[in-house]
Amino acid sequence: MSYRELVTRPVLAWCAVAVTGRLPVAMAPLALVFLVRERPGGYTLGAVLAAAYVLGEIVAAPVLGMRTKAERARPQLAAGLAAGAAGFAGPALAPGAHPVVLGAFAFLAGAGPAAVPGALRALLTGLVPERAVTQAMSVESILTFAIWAAAPALVTGLALGAGPGVPLLLQAVLMATATVGLWLLPPGWATGPQxxxxxxxxxxxxxxxxxxxxxxxxxxxxxxxxxxxxxxxxxxxxxxxxxxxxxxxxxxxxxxxxxxxxxxxxxxxxxxxxxxxxxxxxxxxxxxxxxxxxxxxxxxxxxxxxxxxxxxxxxxxxxxxxxxxxxxxxxxxxxxxxxxxxxxxxxxxxxxxxxxxxxxxxxxxxxxxxxxxxxxxxxxxxxxxxxxxxxxxxxxxxxxxxxx
Incomplete structure (x- = not known):
């Protein structure tokens, strides 16, 4: 099967949701560093906030992934993305907050949508014929690495040109957009008896x-x-x-x-x-x-x-x-x-x-x-x-x- 056969409305909608949902993830560690770098000990604090974000992902991904209901995943994914949007918006709107508060927001931003990548992959493979799964996963990987290539330049440009909190504000908007975009996709995926x-x-x-x-x-x-x-x-x-x-x-x-x-x-x-x-x-x-x-x-x-x-x-x-x-x-x-x-x-x-x-x-x-x-x-x-x-x-x- 060729890549051209993947150019369908459901797959393109999936790509749009994936980009808006994953670009904030790729931007997160560097954006947190830029947010606090001008505070005393800013780079150290930025590293701690980035670690809190990654810890949230690591802890929550398997827990939330196991609890996701395949046939009715949309409400759970939407709640996770909304929590991630709130986690990014908090530091953007209150950059001078106590480090513990910023760390809690960072943890929430990582933990809330942690099950979304796995669920989106399951949704994608359900949108295409079985013979096209390898190509579909390749498209996902291409998008992912393109996002990770663009994220550092985007964060740096916005933080230095518009303000240290602007990247995080954009991340909150993108994740909220992904939340709405879920309604362009099926509500879940079929798995058979569970x-x-x-x-x-x-x-x-x-x-x-x-x-x-x-x-x-x-x-x-x-x-x-x-x-x-x-x-x-x-x-x-x-x-x-x-x-x-x-x-x-x-x-x-x-x-x-x-x-x-x-x-x-x-x-x-x-x-x-x-x-x-x-x-x-x-x-x-x-x-x-x-x-x-x-x-x-x-x-x-x-x-x-x-x-x-x-x-x-x-x-x-x-x-x-x-x-x-x-x-x-x-x-x-x-x-x-x-x-x-x-x-x-x-x-x-x-x-x-x-x-x-x-x-x-x-x-x-x-x-x-x-x-x-x-x-x-x-x-x-x-x-x-x-x-x-x-x-x-x-x-x-x-x-x-x-x-x-």
Missing amino acids: DRGASARALLRAWPVYVLGAAGLSLLALAELILPALLDQRGIGIGWAGPLLAGFSLGSATGAFVYGLRSRWPGSLPVQSVVLVLGVTAGVALLAVLPWTAALAGVLIAAGLLQAPAMLTRNLALRQILPPSALAAGYSVMYAAVGAGYAVSGSLAGALLKVVAPSTAILCGVALTVLLTAVGAAGERRLARRSPAAQEPAAGAPVRKVRR
């Missing part, structure tokens, strides 16, 4: 998929958070950090597009995932040893080309392993897992930068990623042996037909 106990057990059995997902995004944390310090170590202007990271995001969007050109790729999804994650790992490791700006740019673009397909294979693997009734919750748990991987890797990198050179910190983070990949791959191999259905060839094409 057994919450069985779904919970299936979610627990899928832990290797989450570990590999966390390993993949831990590499993104290394690239984003250590790159400025690495450029300084190399004697390269720190202003190159933005263009280099934009190249990574654009490479990822391209990789998602290429992966979606075929419904099947050689090898099983677990094998694809491990190979792709290790490829990104090799690229990030090269950052620690290459001294030239052009070489760093080439490596980041190449790593980005593999990053998006690596995440796509994880989401497609969940469709193989989980019953339809647990898919939205599984996507939400994955969302939390990759957020945790990003946070752990970023925290490790920040701590190491105090005692070692940036290049050494990157290599230590790479070692952590390799360890997570090995654990996830071993667990998924055991999972495949226990579940014969998971061993069927499905390099990009789910084996289960979802009742619609």
Whole structure:
């Protein structure tokens, strides 16, 4: 199936809701830093607020994902998006509030809509034929990386040109718009008979998929958070950090597009995932040893080309392993897992930068990623042996037909 066949009114409406709902998420950490950077200890406070936001996402995603009712998800998703809009509007309207109050708003902004990405993915795959699921998920990934590429420039321009609270105010408006946009989409998605106990057990059995997902995004944390310090170590202007990271995001969007050109790729999804994650790992490791700006740019673009397909294979693997009734919750748990991987890797990198050179910190983070990949791959191999259905060839094409 080609991408042209996805150009339908329901899918385009879904894209509009996804953009308005996810752009605020991509803008959030940097917007919180800009909001308070001029206060005493502003950068430290900004980092704490960003951490509170991410913590809200990590804590709430699996809880809310499990509680989302598939056939009648719209009211729950609308409530979550409305809570997120309120969480963004609070700091924008009261930037001088006590740090604890700002932290509570940040936590609410992260926690409220935490189940929305997983639910939107379940909605998207219900809007297209089964044979088009890989292409649909590729479109989602392209949108996501395009949003993440544009968000830093948007936040910086608005904060410096219009005011530090303007980005957060825009985020509140966008999330409120996404809330209204939900009524352009189906009220939910069909899953067939639901057994919450069985779904919970299936979610627990899928832990290797989450570990590999966390390993993949831990590499993104290394690239984003250590790159400025690495450029300084190399004697390269720190202003190159933005263009280099934009190249990574654009490479990822391209990789998602290429992966979606075929419904099947050689090898099983677990094998694809491990190979792709290790490829990104090799690229990030090269950052620690290459001294030239052009070489760093080439490596980041190449790593980005593999990053998006690596995440796509994880989401497609969940469709193989989980019953339809647990898919939205599984996507939400994955969302939390990759957020945790990003946070752990970023925290490790920040701590190491105090005692070692940036290049050494990157290599230590790479070692952590390799360890997570090995654990996830071993667990998924055991999972495949226990579940014969998971061993069927499905390099990009789910084996289960979802009742619609």
